[in-house]
Amino acid sequence: MKKAYKILPVYTGDVSGFASALYELGGMLVIHDPSGCNSTYNTHDEVRWYKQEALIYISGLNDIDAITGNDDKFINDIVRAANDMKPKFIALANSPLPYLNGTDFKGISKIVEDRTGLPCFYVQTNAMHDxxxxxxxxxxxxxxxxxxxxxxxxAGGINILGTTPLDHTNTKFSVPEGKTLVSNWAYGSSLEEVLKATSAELNLVVSSTGLAAAEYMKNEFGIPYELLGNYLDVKRGKTRRYIVGEPVISGFVAAQIKEKSGTDFNVIATTEITDGLLSECDRKCHGEDEIREALSDAEVIIGDPMFELISPESARFVRLPHFAMSGRLYRKEIPDLMRLEDYYNEP
Amino acid sequence: MQTTENDRIRIADASFPKPFKGGLEFNAPAHGTWNIVHIGFKIPKAHQIYICADNCMRGVVMTAAEMGELSRFSSVILEEDDMVFAGRLEESTIEGVTDVLNSLPELPPVVIVFPVCVHKFMGCDINFIYDELSKRFPSVKFVRGFMDPVMQKRGTTPDQRLRKAMFDIIPEGEKDGSVTVMGCDMPLAKDNDIRKLLEAQGVTVRDEASCATLQDYYDLGKCSSVICSYPAGVLGTEAFCKRTGRPMVYMPFTFSYDEIDDALSQIGAVPVFNGRVSSDRTAAGLKTLLGDTEIALDYTAVPRPLSLARFLIEKGFNLKRIYLDAIDPGEQNDFDWLVQNAPDIMLCATMHVKGRRRGKAEGDDKILAIGQKAAWFEGTEYFVNMIEGGGLYGYAGIKAFLKLMEDAFLVPKDTEDIIPRKGLGCECVL
Structure with a gap:
């Protein structure tokens, strides 16, 4: 059954992804949720809390307000908090109960914007995605x-799209000589830098989280984009060696190995956004049973140590911890993904 | 008096029992307190299964992972299609739990199943789910857990109801003259007058927080009387006592000498010789060491924070701030006393939107915090690392607590390493 996870943890959820993406940009991030999302996020899904605090809150939704659709309290609380904390913008996220009762977040955003004079927008989440x-x-x-x-x-301006500590906890990106880094979305850039993104000539997508914004900026502002290391240009053949995880990072690692040693690896993509990100030899899997089945004939597996729990004993397992999967458990082992030699060596 | 919109207020100006107006909520990253996962694992051999959406699941599954207990934890993920079709939620829950149990190497004797807010909101037939699961797995004892924080603002919290459900499976045994202590997550410490005095009188004391085997857990029901030592355990303990006809005494870790004497006499313990004098002497020694050092405490450290506050003020300590969001109605007397005798103590909310760690500057005076939240907000490395009273009670407990304050004052701790760890006292593989 695809919905049952006997031992594997789930990935960080969509609401935490929302918070992680916008963490450093000075906005007030509000999750319309009874309790728990905030604690889960700042405990398991965020590495920056002690160095840099952010304005991340939950609404504290109760049963009566959920049943009666009492949006006034939510709106009034946001306005009061915005007056206290003076954020640069306000972003709202959804969770299962407001999703079920069809809360009109776009309408709420408009009212909040009118009452605070701050940009306010809704980010489509419902806690049911990664x-x-x-x-x-x-x-x-x-x-x-x-x-x-x-x-x-x-001239030569580049944006890096899709950096959060969830995927790139310890990765250090640099731009080629002669090029200029305009903004990094959104791990290490200020709001002011990110707002200059449309002056760049190229977007570099470094995880699946940056793809939709890259598409938008291409269509709206004419900025083309490339995937990390143009990994799809590196042809790979079918094999029983697998890299399991996020598709852009896994594809990039597979391409690096192919170019350096000629060894093929196939990607088993286990996060949600995969359209246009996989080669023919790769596949997408959803849920513990599907992943277990996909790994069952593996000779070599590169992936987060959690996947070792469902890997065949005969396979050689190469640990590549991923914060969005194993959280704090192997945080100290998370490498700079640009330095292949630090986490993969041919036997 | 009105609730305040500010994040702090003088106690003399505070409304009781709710000083602060609700609003958006902040969450301080201090996580020593136990959540429902930690609590559920107190039943030896129990397997926990959660049925919820991805984002909700992440917090509980990583709690289990960080405890090194993933083999006793499973998940059933809810998706949009579970909300659309009538009966789908029940079906996904039953089939998901069935699938999990059939895949385990052996059936666990106890399974705690946790439906969530969505089950309640959708009018899910919870009884049908448990009845069906019991039919499919007759050898398994199913415990009705809940992860529904949407209900907690107006009623009981999920952890109160979980404790009750866990106590519901303790069978009524034949009375053997023992005393069972239940409701608190911290095992009875060696400096606990309940244990010390009763055992000195030859009475067996069983501790719900430290059962090594499932049989130990079931044997809790052989007691002749019950002591509840923590507020969140009262609901479950009362239900257990009502079902089994056992008398109950509520004995949270208090700093009031009168309350201690009264409670100890209720359970038939011989009074502690020289307890008051000895505690006073220890407190005076610590006061000499601390001088006018500022002290802050929070509600997670002890079950009766205002009792502790009153004690510290009575003994001359420089208590400045108390971190809490609401006051236990059982602390009305201590609240009133503090209003009269220490009106300038500040009550500080922990969930207010303005809640932020105090920035430290060169030359700042040392602050002694009691509890992890107080330590985080005060930005201090000098803190008593304790939750739920640490299993202490009585005069022995007070003296041990004062010693912990002394240690905390003298030896700094690595706050950033310690307090993000969840579930103080549990196994942690970080």
């Missing part, structure tokens, strides 16, 4: 609401 969906929706909603056409371009 972080890649939530972060992707957050970057996209932010781009749609906040970006304006640039008056002039920055």
């Amino acid at each position: 972080y890649s969906k939530g972060a992707s929706e957050a970057f996209l909603a932010f781009a749609k609401k906040m970006l304006k056409p640039a008056s002039e371009k920055i």
Whole structure:
């Protein structure tokens, strides 16, 4: 049964993905939820809390307000908090109960915007998806609401799209010589830098969470995009060696190995956004049983140590911890993904 | 008096028992307190199964993972289609739990199944689910857990109801003259007058928080009387006592000498010789060491924070701030006393939107915190790392507590390493 997870943890959820994506941008992030989302996020899904605090709140929804659809309290509480905390923008996220009762977040955003004078937008979540969906929706909603056409371009300007600690906990990106980093969405860039994104000439998508915003910026502002290392250009053949995890990172690692040693690896993508991100030899899996089945004939597996729990004993397992899967458990082992030699060596 | 919209207020100006107006909620990243996963694992051999959406699942499954207990934890993920069709939620829950149980190497004797807010909101037939599961797995004892925080603002919390459900499976045994202590997650400490005095009198004391085997857990029902030692355990303990006809005494860790003497006499313990004098002497020694050091405490450290506050003020300590969001109605007397005798103590909310860690500057005076939340908000490394009273009670407990304050004052702790760890006292593989 695809819904049953006997031992494997689920990935970080979409609401945490939303919070992680917008964490550093100075906005007030409000999750319309009774309790728990905030604690889960700041305990298991966020590494920055002690270094850099953010305005992330839950609404504390109770049963009566949920049943009667009492949006006034939610709106009034947001306005009061915004007056206290003076955020640069307000972003709202959904959870199962407001999703079920059809809460009109777009309407609420409009009212909040009118009453606070601050940009306010809704990020489509419902707590029933993984972080890649939530972060992707957050970057996209932010781009749609906040970006304006640039008056002039920055020659060689590049945006990096799709960096959150959930995927790139310890990865250090750099731009080629002669190029200029305009913004990094959104791990290490200020709001002011991110708002200059439309002056860039190229977007570099480094995880599936950045793809939707890249598509939007291509269509709206004419900025083309590339996937990390143009990994889809590296042809790989069918094999029983697998990289299991997020598709862009896994595809990038597979391409790096192919180029350096000629060894083929196939990607088993286990996060939600995969359209246009997989090669023919790769596949998408959903749920513990499907992943277990896909790994059952493996000779070599590269992946988060949690996947070892459902891997055949005969397979050689190469640990590549992923914060969005194992959280804090192997945080100290998480490598810089740009440094292949730190986490993969041919036997 | 009106509730305040601010994040802090003088106790003399505070409304009782709810000083702060509700609103958006902040969550301080101090996580030593136990959640429903930690609590559920107190039943030896129990397997926990949660049925919820991804984002809700993440917090509980990672709690189990960080305890090294993934082999006793499983999940059934709810998706949009479970909400659309009548009966789908029941079907997904039953078939998901069935699938999980059939895949385990052996059937666990106890399974705690946790439906969530969505089950309640959708009018899910919970009784049908448990009845059907019991039919399919007759050898398994199913415990009715709940993860429905949407209900907690107006009624009982999920952890109160979980404790009750866990106590519901303890059979009524033949009375053997023993005393069972239940309701608290912290095992009875060696410095606990309940244990010390009763055992000195030859009475067996069973502790719900430290059962090594499932049989130990079931044997809790052989007691002749019950002591509840923590507020969140009262609901379940009362239900157990009503079902089994056992008398109950409520004995949370208090700092009131009168309350201690009264409670100990209720359970038939011989009074502690020289307890008051000895505690006073220890407190005076600590006061000499601390001088005018500022102290802050929070509601997670002890079950009766205002009792502790009153004690500290009575003994001359420089208590400045109390971190809490609401006051236990059982603390009305201590609240009134503090209003009269220490009106400038500040009550500080922990969930208010303005809640932030105090920035430290060079040359700032040392602050002693009691509890993890107080430590986080005060930005201090000098803190008593305790939850739920740490299993202490009585004069021995007070003296042990004062010693912990002394240690905390003298030796700094690695706050950033300690307090993000969940479930103080549980196994943690981080």
